[in-house]
Structures are given as structure tokens and as C-alpha cells.
Amino acid sequence: MQKPFEGFLLASDLDGTLLNDQGVISQKNIDAVQEFVDGGGLFTIATGRTVSSAQQYVEKLAVNAPVIVTNGSLMYDYRTNTIPWDAPLPEEARGLVQAVLDHMPHVGVEISSGRELYVLRANATTHEHLKYENIDAVFCTMEELPNVWHKVLYELPPEHLQEIxxxxxxxxxxxxxxxxxxxxxxxxxxxxAHKGAALHALAAKLGISLDKTVAIGDYYNDLGFIKAGGIGITPQNAPDDIKKLADVVVCSNNEGAIAGAVSYLRGLVSQSA
Structure with a gap:
């Protein structure tokens, strides 16, 4: 059987890319991922979300490679429930977070560690975040946190984020x-330790050449990720400065951006056949 996508690794951001504005994966994208995998490709997700938050989407897709979570500081293989690669935060992170807790009492603070999400302080934005992602978190003090951290998330309403x-x-x-x-x-x-560095580490682990590594994302935390791929793709809904730096711009997240990416790759492979 012909495997047109064999040797390719396609990694997709979640929010604003794979998911539509309602936080749902369209059937169009599900089918496109299946076509890509059936065609010999390796598909994964690269997201700022935690292991538990990303799992609900991994289960809906034909993901056949380790997933990049927490914006690139952790790689998780849902098929084996193992961590094949990670880059923990240094010890200085504790002091930096403590300074925020001491001087900015209105900031929500979440800590990602391995599979777990911990909340040091919750505000209204924190509660909205946990509800939107449908995840359970452990509410705790600094002393109760594990020693290994992979990401710290600060939360404020848009009009106040500049304060943090x-x-x-x-x-x-x-x-x-x-x-x-x-x-x-x-x-x-x-x-x-960002998505781009994790993508390179994953490609090396899987034996995929960088020219056949494809990254698609829509926001500023995806910039290094898009540039790290041999082919950098962004959906139409991305900010204009992100679109200018991508190799390819496909339809928006609401129109099936992943299906658009697979369609582009299908055409690319056909041209080189």
C-alpha cells in the first residue's frame, strides 16, 4: 500500500489551531489526521496545556507519537503513560513565584508538574480556565508542591495582564x-525549553529529518515552534505578524486548519512524486 506521508511528522497546536473557537475538534480535522496517519505520517500535538488537559483531545485523534505539553518543557507518551523527555524549571523558579505571591495578591498562579496541575492561588480567571479546560487541579501551598515543576502560569483579565x-x-x-x-x-x-526545542528533540527521537517536520500554530508562543519546523504553517486567524513568518497560511481554525495543512502536504507530496 502506498504511504504518501511516510517520513513526515506533523505537530499541531491545540487552541486556535486544531480546536475551533468553541474548543471542539471538527470531524473534518479528525478525518484529516486519520488520513495523514493512514498514509504513514506521524501526528502529534504541541500545546501549552497540561498532560491531563490535553488528554481529552488526544483520545479523539489518531495521535501516534509522544505529545509536547506545557509549551515545550515536557513530552508525554499517552500510549505508555511515560515521560520520554522533559526540561524542569530550575530552583530559582520558587523564589520568583514567591515574589509574585507576596507582592501581587490578585494574580492567579498555577504550577504544572508531570501529570498534575497545582493551584497556589485562584482568581476568577483561574476558575474560568479550569472550567474551560475541564480539568481537576490540586489546590495547595508552596510547601505542599512537588520538587519538580515544568511550567508556571500567571492569570489575569486581559486589561490587567500587563501588570504581571x-x-x-x-x-x-x-x-x-x-x-x-x-x-x-x-x-x-x-x-x-519551548515548543520549537521540544519539536527538534521529538524529531530526533523518532528519526524524522527536519525538512519533513511540519509545525502548525497560531499564537506568539508558537512562533519558535513554527520556525523550528521544516515547514511552518499557521491558520488564517493568526495575528498578521505570525502569518508573515510562516511558510504556509491555511484556512482558519473554524474552517478546519489541520485539514488545510494535510491538503497542502498532499499536494506537496504529489508534486514530488
């Missing part, structure tokens, strides 16, 4: 980096 950005920029740090991953989220991750 300004605060974090004033507190000296060396081994972490920050990114704005949504209009209400500001994240701390290990320095250099």
Missing part, C-alpha cells in the same frame, strides 16, 4: 524565560 508582565521583568532572573501564551496568560518556562 511588568512585575516579572523587574525581578532579576537567569535560568527561566517568560512568554505571553494568551490574552489572559503569562507563563514561566525553563530557559530554552
Amino acid at each position: 508582565i511588568d512585575f516579572c521583568e523587574k525581578v532579576p532572573y537567569r535560568e527561566v524565560e517568560y512568554m505571553r501564551s494568551a490574552k489572559i496568560f503569562y507563563e514561566m518556562i525553563p530557559k530554552g
Whole structure:
């Protein structure tokens, strides 16, 4: 049987890319992923979500490779329930988070560690986030947290998010980096541990050449990811500056962006046959 997508790795962001604006995977995208996998391709997800949050979507798709979660600091294989690769936050992260807890009492703070999500402080945005992603979290104190952290998520309404950005920029740090991953989220991750770096690590682990590594995402936390792929794709709903840096722009997330990406790859393979 002909396997047109053999040797390709397609990695997709979730929110704003694979999911429509209602947080649902369309049947069009489900069928496109199945076509890609049946055609010999390796498909995975690369998301800022946690292991538990991403699982509900992994179960709906023909995912046949480890999944990149927490914006690139953790790789999780749902088929074996193992962590084949990770990049934990350094010890300095605890002091940086404590400074936020001490000086910014209105900021929601979540910590991702392995499979679990911990809430150090909840605000209205935190509760909306947990409800939207339909995940359980452990509410705890700093002393009750595990030693290994993979991501810190700060949450504020869009009109106030700049407050946490300004605060974090004033507190000296060396081994972490920050990114704005949504209009209400500001994240701390290990320095250099982003989706793009994780994609390279995954491609190497799977024996996929970088020129056949395809990344599709829509937001600023996807920028390094899109540039890291041999083919960088973004949906029409992405900001204009992201679209300018992508190799290919497909239809929006509401119109089936993953189906658009698979259609593009189908044409690419046909041309080279």
C-alpha cells in the first residue's frame, strides 16, 4: 500500500489551531489526521496545556507519537503513560513565584508538574480556565508542591495582564524565560525549553529529518515552534505578524486548519512524486 506521508511528522497546536473557537475538534480535522496517519505520517500535538488537559483531545485523534505539553518543557507518551523527555524549571523558579505571591495578591498562579496541575492561588480567571479546560487541579501551598515543576502560569483579565508582565521583568532572573501564551496568560518556562526545542528533540527521537517536520500554530508562543519546523504553517486567524513568518497560511481554525495543512502536504507530496 502506498504511504504518501511516510517520513513526515506533523505537530499541531491545540487552541486556535486544531480546536475551533468553541474548543471542539471538527470531524473534518479528525478525518484529516486519520488520513495523514493512514498514509504513514506521524501526528502529534504541541500545546501549552497540561498532560491531563490535553488528554481529552488526544483520545479523539489518531495521535501516534509522544505529545509536547506545557509549551515545550515536557513530552508525554499517552500510549505508555511515560515521560520520554522533559526540561524542569530550575530552583530559582520558587523564589520568583514567591515574589509574585507576596507582592501581587490578585494574580492567579498555577504550577504544572508531570501529570498534575497545582493551584497556589485562584482568581476568577483561574476558575474560568479550569472550567474551560475541564480539568481537576490540586489546590495547595508552596510547601505542599512537588520538587519538580515544568511550567508556571500567571492569570489575569486581559486589561490587567500587563501588570504581571511588568512585575516579572523587574525581578532579576537567569535560568527561566517568560512568554505571553494568551490574552489572559503569562507563563514561566525553563530557559530554552519551548515548543520549537521540544519539536527538534521529538524529531530526533523518532528519526524524522527536519525538512519533513511540519509545525502548525497560531499564537506568539508558537512562533519558535513554527520556525523550528521544516515547514511552518499557521491558520488564517493568526495575528498578521505570525502569518508573515510562516511558510504556509491555511484556512482558519473554524474552517478546519489541520485539514488545510494535510491538503497542502498532499499536494506537496504529489508534486514530488
